[in-house]
Amino acid sequence: MVKFILNGEEVTSNANQNERLLDVIRNEFRLTGAKCGCKEGECGACSVILDGKLVNSCMVAMGSIEGSTVMTIEGYSHTDRFSVLEKAYASVSAVQCGFCIPGMMLASESILAENPNPTEEDIRRGISGNLCRCTGYNAIVEAIGIAAKEGKGLW
Amino acid sequence: MVKSYFATSLKEALEIRGRESVTPYAGGTDLMIEADDNASYLFLNKIPELKQITADDEYIRIGAASTFTEVYHSELIPQILKDAVIEIAAPAIRNLGTVGGNICNGSPKGDSVLIFFATDSKLRLASSKGERILPIKEFYLGRKKLAIQDDELLVEILMSKTGLDNYYYKKIGARNALAISRVSFAGILDIKDGKIMNCMTAFGAVSDVVIRRPELDGILIGKTIEEAKAVKEKYLAAFDEAIVPIRGRVSAEYRKSVCMNLLKDFLESNGI
Numbered sequence: 001m002v003k004f005i006l007n008g009e010e011v012t013s014n015a016n017q018n019e020r021l022l023d024v025i026r027n028e029f030r031l032t033g034a035k036c037g038c039k040e041g042e043c044g045a046c047s048v049i050l051d052g053k054l055v056n057s058c059m060v061a062m063g064s065i066e067g068s069t070v071m072t073i074e075g076y077s078h079t080d081r082f083s084v085l086e087k088a089y090a091s092v093s094a095v096q097c098g099f100c101i102p103g104m105m106l107a108s109e110s111i112l113a114e115n116p117n118p119t120e121e122d123i124r125r126g127i128s129g130n131l132c133r134c135t136g137y138n139a140i141v142e143a144i145g146i147a148a149k150e151g152k153g154l155w
Numbered sequence: 156m157v158k159s160y161f162a163t164s165l166k167e168a169l170e171i172r173g174r175e176s177v178t179p180y181a182g183g184t185d186l187m188i189e190a191d192d193n194a195s196y197l198f199l200n201k202i203p204e205l206k207q208i209t210a211d212d213e214y215i216r217i218g219a220a221s222t223f224t225e226v227y228h229s230e231l232i233p234q235i236l237k238d239a240v241i242e243i244a245a246p247a248i249r250n251l252g253t254v255g256g257n258i259c260n261g262s263p264k265g266d267s268v269l270i271f272f273a274t275d276s277k278l279r280l281a282s283s284k285g286e287r288i289l290p291i292k293e294f295y296l297g298r299k300k301l302a303i304q305d306d307e308l309l310v311e312i313l314m315s316k317t318g319l320d321n322y323y324y325k326k327i328g329a330r331n332a333l334a335i336s337r338v339s340f341a342g343i344l345d346i347k348d349g350k351i352m353n354c355m356t357a358f359g360a361v362s363d364v365v366i367r368r369p370e371l372d373g374i375l376i377g378k379t380i381e382e383a384k385a386v387k388e389k390y391l392a393a394f395d396e397a398i399v400p401i402r403g404r405v406s407a408e409y410r411k412s413v414c415m416n417l418l419k420d421f422l423e424s425n426g427i
Contacts, residue, residue, distance in 0.1 A: 017159040018192050040188050041248050042333055053224070053250040059187045060251065063159045064180060064198045110246065128332035129245025 002062045007031075007075025017063030022046045024062055025072055033073035033102040037131070044130030047103035048072050054110035056129070073102035081109060084151035085143070094143040096134035103130050108144045116155040117148060159196040165204040165310065169283040171197055173306040181205075181220045181256040184248050205255070205310065208232065214277075214313040219255025223267070226254055233314065235322040235341065239270045245332045255309045258291070261299040264336045266326060269359035271312060272367045273341035274319055279311040280304075288313070298363035318345040318353055323421040327413055336360040337405050340417040344375075344425050351375050351383060356418065361400045361410050368397050375427075383427045394418055 002013045006029060015024045020039075025031045025048070034057055037045035041056040048057045049071040076082050085108050088094075095101050104127060111118050111126035118126065123144045124137075132140060148155070160177060162168035171177060177197040180186055186196070199205055205220035208229045215231050223240040226232050227249070243249055243266050257265040258278070270276075271291045278289050280303060291312075294302050303309065323342040328334030339359035345352045354375040358366040371393045375383050383390075400410035 016192065017161070017198075018157075018190065018194060018196060020187065020190060039190075041184055041244070044245070044247060047247055050250075054247045055251050056184075056247045059182075059184045059248070061159075061180065061183055061187060061190070061196060061198070063161055063196060064183060064200050066161050066198075066201070107246070125332075126246060129247045 002066055004065050004067060005069040007071055013062060015062045017061060019062050020058050021048070021050075021060040021062060021065060021070070022057035025057065025070070031072050031074045035099055035102065037099070041129075042131070043100075044103040044107065044127075045100055047106045047130065049076070049106055049110065052113075054107055071106075073105060076106060076109060081112070081151060081154050084154060085109070085147045088143040088147035088150060089140070091146060092139045092142050094135060094139040100130055100132045100134075104132065104140055108140075108147065111144060112148060112151070112155040116152075118144070120145070157193050157195045159194070159198065161198045162202055165202055165281070165308075166283075168197060168199055168202055168205075168308060169281060169306075172308055173283045176305070179259065179308055181253040181259075182222060182251040183256075184244075184252040185256060185260045199255075199308070200253075210316060213316060215316055216279075217254055217312045217314065219258075219309040219311060220253050221255075223249035223252050223254070226267075233274075233319045235274070235319055235324055235343070236267065236270045236314070238324050239266045239326070239341070242266060242326050242331075248333075254312060258294070258312070259301065259303065259309055261295070261301050263298070263363060263365050264339070264360040265365075266336060266339060266359070269336075269339050269341050269357050269365055270324070271314070272359075272365040273322075273343060273355050273357035274314055275355060275367075275369075276315070277313040278309055279313060280307045281310045282306040282308070286310070292367055295364040319343055321345060321425070323424055325417055325420075335404075337403075338410050338413040338417070340414065340421070342418070342421040344421075346380075346425075349379050351378050351380075356394075356421070358398060358414050358417075360403075361398060361414060363401065366398060368394070371397060380426050383422075387422060387427055390422075391415065391418065 035045035037043035041059045046057045180196040205218045207218045327338045342356040354372040400407040
């Protein structure tokens, strides 16, 4: 049994300590926003925010998160910051198939939380662990830049 | 069912390590690639003693479970190590992966490991019976073979506080992010009053263990830049003989020529 905070609520998981956080949030808690792309920490589709930091949830064993705080895209989607990013992504058609987007959005949040005025280089480095096979990244980079401007004061 | 353990203090972790057969788990980014339901992990990621970065008169002391992100953001960390950790993988991996895990994974490709070799860093290992300090070179016995006992944990990495400012570091990978080093090189040339006080070089991802040959670097120590130029060919020839790469994802020949090019560039960037 592992106790942690999931999207603001204290929860207890019955999962084995060796299970991946990704599998637990998808299968036990039915939060399917985080996607499984590679199970090697290479693609970023399973990104969540763990204790304030972007991580690949496929690389996290449940036993390591006792007492931790986890935010998935579902929890993030209720925030004002999400709304700003959502509009920015839509405004430049930064989303095509959508598979990478939950992870991309949380990587975007992580970039802006660390630096509300990122340069293009900061943005590109910030999403360097999130693969997108549709858009070619430029629209996503542009969207994050727009969100930084439109969401002034939120980050 | 196999049991894993979550420790909240070093003392508790060492007791468990001494009593049970466990796999220490720091950041998990190497272990979880081959996640094993039957593994018995000892989770070390929330032990305060393993996450401190401090300095004493002689050393910068880096807690083994410090993440790459924490190392990068610490003001105490020498720039050579910062340059290496910021190139590791991508932000989400750097937020989990630790320097202690990088060392104890035993790979010659570890990007922070290379820097610890090049700086002759020392490792503080502890068990519930006591502790010992070992130079990193003595910790690596061979590929994935480490001088760690079943009841020991790596607690701290001890890095010299001085003499590391004039450095050269290059990682050669297939791309910028999420790339495993194909060849990596770090060199430090400590020059005072026109004289080479110390020369330390290390080659990563080339052989079973990071190559660090202080007796060859000694050829340059005590020399002026002009004197170093005179022994340059001898120095390069000695490394040419010492570097015997193994074939991996890239050929041994490629690795060898990249190593020698980097070594020459290191010298040339210092006017040698």
